[in-house]
Amino acid sequence: MLYSDKKATSKGIYAILVVDSHRKIIGINKNFIDLWNLPKELIVSRDDELVLTYISAYFVEPQKVIQVITDVYAERNSEIHDIIQLIDGRCFSRHSQPLWFQEEYTGRVWQFQDLTQLMFFKPRP
Secondary structure, three states, X not given: OEOOOHHHHOOOOOEEEEXXXXXXXXXXXXXXXXXXOOOHHHHHHOEHHHHHHHHHHHEOXXXXXXXXXXXXXXXXXXXXXXXXEEOOOOEEEEEEEEEEEOOEEEEEEEEEEEOHHHHOOOOOO
């Protein structure tokens, strides 16, 4: 079940979650687990909705973020690119796109990147 993509994770840049059409987790990388500090029992459950409930405690605007995710799952063709602010001051970019196999929707890929240091970087004069 642990997903590894050397290109995306060799530098520790992307946190990736892959979910099937029934919202069961079929792929996850260590960066995702670490980024959200997921407990082992959530990982083993493979339940995307339980993971979402857990990580929503980190969001500045949890209901808004959850609504966007709900809307994305409702509209299978949709893609999103946005930035999420967390209560601890971190900022993540979020990207999601559908997975298709032979014109059949098979799930969704979620990708996160911690932008906190970039967001607060100020060049020297």
